Each structure stands twice: as C-alpha cells, then as structure tokens.
Amino acid sequence: MISVGVDVGNKFTKAVVLKDGQVISKSIVLSGFDQKQSANEAYDQAIKEAGISKNDVNYVLATGAGKKEVDFANDVVSEVGAGARGAVYFFPSGRTIIDVGAEDGRASKCDQNGKIVDFAVNEKCAAGAGSFSESMARALEVPLEEIGPLALQSNNVIYMNAQCTVFAESEVVSLIHAKTSKADISKAVHDAIAARIISMARRVGVEKDLVMIGGVGNNVGFLKALGDGLEIEVLVPDKPEYVCAIGAALIAAERN
Amino acid sequence: MAEKPKEYWRWDEYNWRNPDIDWRKAKIITAGVDVGSVSSQAVIMADGELYAFANMRTGSDSPNSAINAMNWALEGTGMALSDINFTVGTGYGRVNVPFANKAVTEIACHARGANYMYGSTVRTVLDMGGQDCKAIRIDEKGKVVSFLMNDKCAAGTGRGMEVFANLLAVPIVEVGEMSLQVEEEPAPVSSTCVVFAKTEATGLLRDGWPKEKVLAAYCSAMAHRVISLLERNGVEKDFAITGGIGKNVGVVSRIEKELGLTALKPRYDTQIAGALGGALFAKALVEKGTKK
Structure with a gap:
C-alpha cells in the first residue's frame, strides 16, 4: 500500500x-x-x-x-x-495543534484520532505568520535562520506597538536607532507573532498536549515565546x- | 561603486506663503503642527486665514520633525516663533511638539481643517494618512459627529501605497495617473495584507501584466478597502478626502466611482488638513481666553 x-x-x-x-x-x-x-x-x-x-x-x-x-x-x-x-x-497525546506556515496560521483542537473538533485560521494578515519574522529578519539585517536563536539571548520584555508587518518593520528600524540590542528586538518580534497565535489558540481552547507543526516550528525563538505565553510545553516533531x-x-x- | 537605491516613495517637501497677507496687521496669529507617522506639517494662520505652511517627511524623532516643519513654515516670513499667540500640536506625535500650548486629537483637527478647506457643507471626511485611515462624519461647524479608524493595518494607508511604488519602481506621485492608463479595469488585488498583496502583484507581473494594470488593481483594492470603513461609519454628502492619498487620482476616482459620490476639490494641499484644524482650534482657544 x-x-x-x-x-x-x-x-x-x-x-x-x-x-x-x-x-x-x-x-x-x-x-x-x-x-x-x-x-x-x-x-x-x-x-x-x-x-x-x-x-x-x-x-x-x-x-x-x-x-x-x-x-x-x-x-x-x-x-x-x-x-x-x-x-x-x-x-498521539496531541489535542491542540498549532500550524504556522509562511503566510498563514492555524490553531485546531482534535480528538485522539486526529479528527478536528474546532479550529481557527488566519490567512489574511502576515502578522502571525512566518513572513512576519522574515520581514523582521530583513529589517534587523540578520539571516532568517539566526533570528530565532538570537531571541533566546534576551530576557527583556519589549512590547511592539505595531501589529501590521509593514508598520512593525518601521518600528524595528526605530528600535535599532534607539540602540536596542538585536537580541531584545528579536525577542520582541517573536513575542508579537506568538501573541497573535496565542489569541487564536485561546479562541478554540488550549488543551494538553500542544503540538506545533509547520515551517515556523523550526524557529526556536517562536517556540519559546509560544510556550512561555501559554505556559505549556510545546511538542515539536522533527522537520515540522x-x-x-x-x-x-x-x-x-x-x-x- | 554601488548605486544608491532610488526612493520611489519620496514626494516633494515644500513650504508656501500667502503674499497677500501682512501678518503684522493681524490681531491673532496661531499655528497648528501635525506630526504624523509619515509626514509633518506646520500651518500658520493670521486672524483665521491661512498664511503659511510647510509640508515635510517626519524624521525618526518627533520633536525635531515638529521644530523643522515650524521653522520651514516661518522661513522668509520675518515672523518669529514668539510672534505666534497659540500653537496646537496634533497627529500621532502631538505630545512631542515642544513649543505647542495644547495637544488636540488629529480626528478633531482633520474635521475642523476639512470644514475650512472645503466649506461648511462637508459631512463626510475620509482622511487617508501615512499609517492610518479615518472615516469621520462632521457637522456644519466642523465638529466630529462620529468616526471610525484603522490604524492597525497598512492596507488602505499611504504606507501600503509606498510599498507598491517601490515594488513597481514608480514614483509615488505618478502612481494615480499611471493607474488610470488601462483600457479595462482589472479585478482588484485580492489579498488584504500589504505583504501578501506584494507577492500577488509580483505574480501578476510575471504573468505579463503591465505596471499600469497592476497599479490599477491595487488602487482599486485600496478604494474598496476604505469604502467598507466609510460605509460602516455612514456616508453623507458632501464628501471630501484629506491626507496624502487625497492627491492620488487613481484611488480618489475609484472611491468616487464605487461610492457614487464626487469628492470636493481641495483648495489647498490635502495633507495640511490636520495642522490647519489645529491652527483653527488655537484661534478659538485664544478668543475664548481673551473673553474671560
């Protein structure tokens, strides 16, 4: 077969x-x-x-x-x-599935057979999708694969005002001008994307265990922000x- | 040597002065300074008449942008900052206007400014700014009746248009005219998000669409987007568009067409509406103060 x-x-x-x-x-x-x-x-x-x-x-x-x-x-x-x-x-214990790709994000709740009980999707807005971190990596002049690990070097909390990716790019540039460290900005960026996904996940209800899939699952900065934000362990398969x-x-x- | 990338979003910064007004004869001189997210304007009024203004790009520092705009408006007038009786700061950087006597929200200022610019018949003002878009209903005195604002998303704002000007390598001031050079109106760009719309536009170019057609599709998408905001707030004649996009005929004509309403023709630069309203508020405040 x-x-x-x-x-x-x-x-x-x-x-x-x-x-x-x-x-x-x-x-x-x-x-x-x-x-x-x-x-x-x-x-x-x-x-x-x-x-x-x-x-x-x-x-x-x-x-x-x-x-x-x-x-x-x-x-x-x-x-x-x-x-x-x-x-x-x-x-097999996964009940809440977070899937974040390049241009979309999904949160779904499923049963033990992987059957969907409820879900929420964002495919209209780049904030809360992989392209957000791509744009921010560009603004920070950091290679995309380094922006996640960079975020882990910071413990400072900076809130980004902008939600929109286009506005956030300008905000990142302002933060650079204000001499904010790239690690702090990187953490702020991942906290921002995670916040969008978290609010979507809370709408469908978060139940243990939580599994993260999609390309953004490779981003350790995002995974940390998601786990900290939801106060839950995030399970990620190899090559999500x-x-x-x-x-x-x-x-x-x-x-x- | 690497060539400096062209800045297609750039527009001409300038100052203007009414040569027929002698400010020294005026009783009350007021100013309004609008520090927006993208552009800053300073307007000087002599006895409630527009005397001088400057319109420029906002720098990375709000207080400096306010000072630069004001100095430029004062340039060549022989007027000093101390000659101004009252200054109102407005716009998103309104609390950062160091020489302002008071801050007033940009919604109130745009309403007031539109009333002056277009006359007392204006009931609906659409302010299409650099990083936000507001639908405002006003009364015959220019007072705000209701408003709705989008400041969360770049779709429907000047920044969105800048992204497209850069993508297509078309100077932003030419975007509107160029978008009208199509034989048939294409379907609007379907993505709401500017980031996704950019990808969509790249795909259209690859399919062989000329720039004009892509711009037409984007202007039309932008028109469509702001109309939903306008309609939620209610639309009543007369209708006027302020802010930078008010100069983009590609967007303006498509809004007019979809709305079935013609926008009033502006007497002045559509970008100064906020600062103008600020200067008018300043005048009212001075008059109120002197009556006491």
Missing part, C-alpha cells in the same frame, strides 16, 4: 511517500509562482527518492493553499485535517514542515 501526500504551501511545496504507514521518502521545493509545476517537481523527486514508479502509487491526496493545482491528486484534504492527523501520528504532507498521506492510505 503506497500513498502520497502533497502539501502546496505558500512558500514551499512538500511531498511525502508512505509505504504501509511508514514514510519512505520526502521532498521539498520552492512553490514559486507556478504551483502546478512545483507540485509535479516535488512529486517526481519524492517518487525518485523512494525508488518506485508512479504506477505503484495507490492514492494521492493534496493539501495546502495550492491544493487545487495538484492535477495528479485523487482528491484534496483541508490543511487543518491533514495537519492534525500528521501531528497525532508523531504525538512535512507534517501536513504526512497527514495527507496517512489519510490517503485509508481512502484507498
């Missing part, structure tokens, strides 16, 4: 091949402007890496912002559905950016 999950995100497209419930290969490519093409690229790469042919695949499920562009998929599944399923695969694709592949295996 071979199933594939393809997650066409706003920034990256991920494909995962599952054989009898085990991940045998995964791939990631930039989504770019042609999502159809990137979905195909990711699929081809994952198939190649698995050492199988497309004819061996029983079922393909697509998810993510560009899920409808995946013309080779048998069906689509919602991002919340796929995310929760994937999260529970890694942490693949969890939605894995969830889709798991659901695909049942559909066959």
Whole structure:
C-alpha cells in the first residue's frame, strides 16, 4: 500500500511517500509562482527518492493553499485535517495543534484520532505568520535562520506597538536607532507573532498536549515565546514542515 | 561603486506663503503642527486665514520633525516663533511638539481643517494618512459627529501605497495617473495584507501584466478597502478626502466611482488638513481666553 501526500504551501511545496504507514521518502521545493509545476517537481523527486514508479502509487491526496493545482491528486484534504492527523501520528497525546506556515496560521483542537473538533485560521494578515519574522529578519539585517536563536539571548520584555508587518518593520528600524540590542528586538518580534497565535489558540481552547507543526516550528525563538505565553510545553516533531504532507498521506492510505 | 537605491516613495517637501497677507496687521496669529507617522506639517494662520505652511517627511524623532516643519513654515516670513499667540500640536506625535500650548486629537483637527478647506457643507471626511485611515462624519461647524479608524493595518494607508511604488519602481506621485492608463479595469488585488498583496502583484507581473494594470488593481483594492470603513461609519454628502492619498487620482476616482459620490476639490494641499484644524482650534482657544 503506497500513498502520497502533497502539501502546496505558500512558500514551499512538500511531498511525502508512505509505504504501509511508514514514510519512505520526502521532498521539498520552492512553490514559486507556478504551483502546478512545483507540485509535479516535488512529486517526481519524492517518487525518485523512494525508488518506485508512479504506477505503484495507490492514492494521492493534496493539501495546502495550492491544493487545487495538484492535477495528479485523487482528491484534496483541508490543511487543518491533514495537519492534525500528521501531528497525532508523531504525538498521539496531541489535542491542540498549532500550524504556522509562511503566510498563514492555524490553531485546531482534535480528538485522539486526529479528527478536528474546532479550529481557527488566519490567512489574511502576515502578522502571525512566518513572513512576519522574515520581514523582521530583513529589517534587523540578520539571516532568517539566526533570528530565532538570537531571541533566546534576551530576557527583556519589549512590547511592539505595531501589529501590521509593514508598520512593525518601521518600528524595528526605530528600535535599532534607539540602540536596542538585536537580541531584545528579536525577542520582541517573536513575542508579537506568538501573541497573535496565542489569541487564536485561546479562541478554540488550549488543551494538553500542544503540538506545533509547520515551517515556523523550526524557529526556536517562536517556540519559546509560544510556550512561555501559554505556559505549556510545546511538542515539536522533527522537520515540522512535512507534517501536513504526512497527514495527507496517512489519510490517503485509508481512502484507498 | 554601488548605486544608491532610488526612493520611489519620496514626494516633494515644500513650504508656501500667502503674499497677500501682512501678518503684522493681524490681531491673532496661531499655528497648528501635525506630526504624523509619515509626514509633518506646520500651518500658520493670521486672524483665521491661512498664511503659511510647510509640508515635510517626519524624521525618526518627533520633536525635531515638529521644530523643522515650524521653522520651514516661518522661513522668509520675518515672523518669529514668539510672534505666534497659540500653537496646537496634533497627529500621532502631538505630545512631542515642544513649543505647542495644547495637544488636540488629529480626528478633531482633520474635521475642523476639512470644514475650512472645503466649506461648511462637508459631512463626510475620509482622511487617508501615512499609517492610518479615518472615516469621520462632521457637522456644519466642523465638529466630529462620529468616526471610525484603522490604524492597525497598512492596507488602505499611504504606507501600503509606498510599498507598491517601490515594488513597481514608480514614483509615488505618478502612481494615480499611471493607474488610470488601462483600457479595462482589472479585478482588484485580492489579498488584504500589504505583504501578501506584494507577492500577488509580483505574480501578476510575471504573468505579463503591465505596471499600469497592476497599479490599477491595487488602487482599486485600496478604494474598496476604505469604502467598507466609510460605509460602516455612514456616508453623507458632501464628501471630501484629506491626507496624502487625497492627491492620488487613481484611488480618489475609484472611491468616487464605487461610492457614487464626487469628492470636493481641495483648495489647498490635502495633507495640511490636520495642522490647519489645529491652527483653527488655537484661534478659538485664544478668543475664548481673551473673553474671560
């Protein structure tokens, strides 16, 4: 039984091949402007890496912002559905799932089977999504992968006034001019994104355990801010950016 | 040597003076200083008539921006700061105007300023500023009846337009005209968030859209966005637009079209409405004080 999950995100497209419930290969490519093409690229790469042919695949499920562009998929599944399923695969005790990607954020509550009970989504505003930290890293002139670890060096609390990413960029520049340390600013930035996600999570209700998935799950600065803000332990699977694709592949295996 | 990146958001800073007014003959000289998040204005009035003003970019320091704007408005007038009887500070940096006698909110000042600029028939003022957007309903005296404001999100503000001017490498003052050079009006940019709209616009350019068409789609999205704010607050004739975006015909004409209302033509720079209102408040305060 071979199933594939393809997650066409706003920034990256991920494909995962599952054989009898085990991940045998995964791939990631930039989504770019042609999502159809990137979905195909990711699929081809994952198939190649698995050492199988497309004819061996029983079922393909697509998810993510560009899920409808995946013309080779048998069906689509919602991002919340796929995310929760994937999260529970890694942490069966997961009941609250936080999924933060490049351009969106989701908080959902699920049961022990990864079935969604309630959820909230933000895909309208960059504050509270990965692009917020990207913009702030640019304003701080710090590489994106360093902004998270940098935040951990600070224990100072600075509140950012701006909510909007565009305004926050100017605020970061003002803070730099005011000689605020980059570590303090970085912490303030992550506290700000986390605050947006926390208010969304509280709307659906936070229950133990909490699992964080999506690309922003790689950002230690965000994870600390989220955990401190909610006063809860944040569980993160290895390579959290693949969890939605894995969830889709798991659901695909049942559909066959 | 690396070339300095062009600053497409830049507009001409300038000062202006009415040569027909001799301020030395005036009984009351008042000033209004509006320190906004993006631009700062200082307005000087002689007996309630607009005498001089300066309009410039706000620097990183509010008190300095207020002082610079004021000095520039005073330049060439022979007037000293001490000749001014009363100064009102307004705008988001209103508490940082060191020489102001009083601070008044920008909502009240814009309402008052619009009443002077457009006449007493104005009932709805849309102030499209650098980092916020306000829908204000006013009475025949320029008093605020109700207002709604967006200061949380760059969509529908001057900053949003600056981001697009930079992205498309079009000087901001040309954006409006350029956006009207389309044969057919495209669908508005669908993303609300400026960050996402930028990505969307990049995609449109890749699809071969000319700059004009992308700007048309963005101006139209911005018009649509502020109209929802206007309508929630209620729209009544006459209608006027203040703030920097009031100079962008691309946005103004699309608001007019969607609203089915023509905006009054401004007599002065739409950016000075707040400072002008401040100077008018200052005059009223002086008169109130002298009556005692």
